[in-house]
Amino acid sequence: MPRRTTTTTLLAATISGAGLVAATLATAPSAAAADVDPAPVRVVSGGSTGLGIPHGVTHDGFGRLYVANPTSDSVTVYGASASGNAAPIRTIAGGATGLDQPTDVAVDDAGYLYVSAMGAGSVRVFAPGANGNVAPVKVLAGANTGIDEPYGVDVDAGGTVYVTDFASSRVLVFGPAKSGNATPSRTVAGAQTELDGPVGIDVAQGRMYVTNYLTGTVTVYPATADGNVAPARLIGGLQTQLAYPFGVQTDSFGRIYVANFNPGSVVVFGPGADGNKAPLARVTGPTSQLTNPIGITVDATHTPTVTSGNTVLSYAPLYPVPTPGPLVTKPGQVRSLTVKGKPRAKRWIVDWRRPGYIGQAAINRYSVVVKTRGKVVHREIRKPSRAKLTRKELKRKGKLRYGRYTVVVRAHNKKGWGPAKTKKFRVKRR
Numbered sequence: 274m275p276r277r278t279t280t281t282t283l284l285a286a287t288i289s290g291a292g293l294v295a296a297t298l299a300t301a302p303s304a305a306a307a308d309v310d311p312a313p314v315r316v317v318s319g320g321s322t323g324l325g326i327p328h329g330v331t332h333d334g335f336g337r338l339y340v341a342n343p344t345s346d347s348v349t350v351y352g353a354s355a356s357g358n359a360a361p362i363r364t365i366a367g368g369a370t371g372l373d374q375p376t377d378v379a380v381d382d383a384g385y386l387y388v389s390a391m392g393a394g395s396v397r398v399f400a401p402g403a404n405g406n407v408a409p410v411k412v413l414a415g416a417n418t419g420i421d422e423p424y425g426v427d428v429d430a431g432g433t434v435y436v437t438d439f440a441s442s443r444v445l446v447f448g449p450a451k452s453g454n455a456t457p458s459r460t461v462a463g464a465q466t467e468l469d470g471p472v473g474i475d476v477a478q479g480r481m482y483v484t485n486y487l488t489g490t491v492t493v494y495p496a497t498a499d500g501n502v503a504p505a506r507l508i509g510g511l512q513t514q515l516a517y518p519f520g521v522q523t524d525s526f527g528r529i530y531v532a533n534f535n536p537g538s539v540v541v542f543g544p545g546a547d548g549n550k551a552p553l554a555r556v557t558g559p560t561s562q563l564t565n566p567i568g569i570t571v572d573a574t575h576t577p578t579v580t581s582g583n584t585v586l587s588y589a590p591l592y593p594v595p596t597p598g599p600l601v602t603k604p605g606q607v608r609s610l611t612v613k614g615k616p617r618a619k620r621w622i623v624d625w626r627r628p629g630y631i632g633q634a635a636i637n638r639y640s641v642v643v644k645t646r647g648k649v650v651h652r653e654i655r656k657p658s659r660a661k662l663t664r665k666e667l668k669r670k671g672k673l674r675y676g677r678y679t680v681v682v683r684a685h686n687k688k689g690w691g692p693a694k695t696k697k698f699r700v701k702r703r
Contacts, residue, residue: 310558318584319358327580329377330568341375367406389423415454425474437471463501473521484518510549520569532566599633604691616701623660634686
């Protein structure tokens with residue numbers, strides 16, 4: 274299949290390490306105050322890896338990495354712990370695959386692999402575990418799809434597919450049932466969208482994040498966006514440190530990670546980032562080994578993995594996932610509830626011990642309720658595990674009811690009240 278002019282121009286720029294001319298980036302951004310230069314914790318590189326100037330990268334729930342290689346027309350899959358000159362555990366390549374300059378990959382919860390084949394003007398879907406020269410189980414291609422030069426691809430939890438089209442500056446959205454030469458379910462396009470050479474895309478937490486290579490911006494839309502709609506947010510300007518952005522990915526806290534092609538760096542923005550604001554951090558420098566990063570993925574532990582040059586680099590989390598505290602539940606019953614004092618005593622001591630199970634949180638108070646004949650005659654909230662009752666406190670409307678009483682004690686922590694513990698006692702005339 275003859276390869277398209279614009280496609281060739283974009284991919285040639287990534288192979289040579291140069292950026293396409295973008296007027297908005299004529300002035301180099303100043304150094305970020307939060308620059309960091311960490312060494313990668315894993316590097317996949319070498320002749321056995323099968324890498325061919327990798328672009329898009331993603332991971333599945335088992336930590337396996339999927340990499341799109343446009344110069345070798347392949348997708349390579351690596352084990353979760355792959356490092357060094359590691360051979361892929363699977364390689365999808367060959368005439369039956371229809372892969373022509375694949376630029377991005379996405380994996381759904383069922384393990385289906387979605388690949389944007391920029392040279393072929395299509396999105397190709399492969400079965401879980403696909404390996405070798407295998408045909409896709411589904412293809413999106415044809416005039417009705419609006420797909421011309423697809424670069425980025427993502428799929429949401431419901432199976433809806435999102436595609437960035439570089440040449441036409443639009444995002445095409447296809448419902449789960451769409452296949453073949455199908456019309457898009459939605460199209461985001463037009464001057465108000467601020468899309469200009471869109472490449473990377475990430476759909477997460479009800480939002481759609483798109484990098485625009487030609488204007489050096491990130492545009493953010495509701496995931497349901499349709500038509501010529503303005504972005505809800507636009508990250509752009511010299512302060513952002515964006516420079517020929519390619520891949521984009523968010524972490525579980527909504528932070529936005531962007532791979533800058535030239536000069537090579539990864540910038541991270543806060544969840545609500547908007548406008549011409551500096552990033553939270555910028556990964557750059559010789560120790561990082563970043564040359565011309567393109568694809569990026571961030572796993573559940575917030576480990577970023579980046580394609581750069583002919584390598585795949587993984588870093589320790591810049592923002593580690595907080596270690597969850599113990600699961601707090603309501604406490605159990607108080608223990609050893611007793612009422613000390615004879616039936617004719619002037620007062621009684623209600624005593625108990627802290628619950629054996631406190632629900633992983635401190636007990637902060639106790640409820641003490643005394644009832645007789647179904648009516649409450651005394652109620653109090655206490656911090657210590659002891660309460661004093663007197664004949665005067667047990668009077669109702671000035672009269673002391675003789676007979677049987679029930680005391681009910683419950684413990685409380687920050688989650689709520691535990692179950693009641695009861696004890697009966699008697700009151701007699703003195």
